[in-house]
Amino acid sequence: MYPAELTSPYLDRFSDAAAQRYKALGIERDDPDRPMKIAALNSEAFGAPVVLFCYLDRTMGPGQWGDAGMYLQTVMLLLRAEGLHSCPQVMWTMHRKTVSQIVEADDGLVLYCGIAVGFEKGGVPRPRTGRAVMTETVSFIGV
Template identity: 65%
Template sequence: MDVYEAVTSRRAVREFTDRHVPGEVLERVLSAAAWAPSASNLQPWHAYVVTRGPLAELKKRAGERLAAGDPWDEPEYEMYPPGLKSPYRERRSAFGEQRYGALGIARDDLEARQRAAAANWECFGAPAALFCYIDRDLGPAQWSDVGMYLQTVMLLLRAEGLHSCTQM
């Protein structure tokens, strides 16, 4: 698959099969992704892949926590600015309508929306999860570097015939 096809065919998949992804494929992707650009070659990311037993255990624990009604962790940063302006506010709203509409969930059905959100903790059924971290004391430029790294990972996964879905 060429890079143009990888870019145009990449999707945020939210329903995976449980088909095992060979370790060699993940190693090949992450080794190549290490070439992603970063200012002064800092490579500020720390990536961890979780599969099989450890991933099943992580999903189980997350499910137990949700079932127990444990409160969500306090976010360390805002995902969206509180006063999200146009056209971004409308794009986000349209996405929500499309996503929940495709699932048959009404806008005012908070319980069903929360159940759908719980699929995040199941990694949407993916057989592998990549967790990417950055040191808290690094700045916006390094966050940009991490974004380039993750985009590189996603495009390399596409080149391998795989899909992904970023989460925060």
């Protein structure tokens, strides 16, 4: 799902965000069953009744993968406009063969991610995961 050589600051941001998200769902960092519990939550699409699967043609390059990310962001915003919530899940790529069998995806397509879709359940803690400060990620250049 991620590059094997993922290093700082990306790896730190990734693991901090995961720790925050899963702690909110009752899974502590030092829980020995953490990987299994995370896999189970993801496989249940966090309780959402619908999962969209986004595929790209295998011939597409990095630019088109970027396009797909923008497209999915728009899908997620349109879902909000309909009162729905969603959560992109790259985890489905770990089960790409099974998913492709079920949705009967053509061999020429590669699974990008799933998006769990549903109405928000009240009472579930939903702290927003942290974000890197803007000065770390954006350079303003001007006179």
